Amino acid sequence: MKWKTIKHVTIAFSISLFIGLTAHVVYAEESSGFSVTPVLEENQIEAGLGYFNLLLKPEQKQTLKFNITNNGKTPVEVETSFGTAFTGDLGNVLYTPNKIKPVSSLKINIKDYVKLPKTVTVPAHGKTVVSAEVTMPHETFKGVIAGGFNFNEKENGANTKGSEGAKSGASITNRYTYVIGLVLQNSKDKVDPALSLGTVTPSQVNGRNVISANLKNSAMTYLLDMNIDVEVTKLNDSSIKYSFDNATLKMAPNSNFNLGIPVSIQGALKNGQSSVPLKAGKYQLEMTVYGNKNTNGKYQSMVEGQITKYDYKWTFSKEFEITGNQAKTLNEKDVTIDHVKETPWMLYGLGLVILALTIIIFILVYKSRKKKQEIES
Known part of the structure; x- marks a missing residue:
């Protein structure tokens, strides 16, 4: 039997601290593949960025260009798409096209104002220029609308380069994906993030029980440097307590995500280790969130033993209930619970x-x- 392993190599251009992306570049072991470079415009709000950050008037149009270079010996067919910025459940900002329903506060969806070709063929050892048309909404808005251009090597026999072992019958194929950000705004006026806590309910992530707390940023701005500290306690048994803290989260404008508070063991199980089953009953959630680091910020918190100041702070408190049926269903599916002992x-x-x-x-x-x-x- 022949097994095929696909290696996805993602090159994400830094969108700097302004929108909270850390430069993340991964290179393939082989020199083949393609690269994408944005041709930055004069109306960039800040020079030296690896993405488009443009100041435009209502209904203003602009053509954006990308140089796609093929370093391989065969032509490469590249699929192009555009995705609105959203927040993943790990508390990270993503720009890939997705089927997630936009939050109600997203009045202007940037993907409706961007046009680009679906595919482009780049000749071997050659370069192709791709153009995208951007049109600003007719209404004036405060804040930013954001998304990302995605360039993916089309997956087929002609475009993927792989190595196949005759004895092992294994094929390894390198595929490349580039994501280049686009941020549009009418003005440089500052907009404050608006964070709120939605539903809190038991759930699972990767077959492990969690308490899922939905967080929503309903403002047209990024919420960066999120420092979250949360504790969940069973009301009639304070010995049952779950906690979570993370100081590296971020959210896209007008987006939400489900913060997973671990109930079961999230990592690899050690010898004889197993998770305690989720118990039915009423619980109390207490959460503190800081946002946007600023040496002159009015709020402060300890991060890795250092005092860190922030511009924003939110506190949330919510009571919720886990029913017997919910606990039973989730426990039966949790791969870290020793069901023989239960x-x-x-x-x-x-x-x-x-x-x-x-x-x-x-x-x-x-x-x-x-x-x-x-x-x-």
């Missing part, structure tokens, strides 16, 4: 009933025999 209470109850019936029958039989002996004597 004997259902119903079986314990059934065992007690059987034991009680056995004792009653024994007593009745004993009394019957004794009475019979008394009559006979």
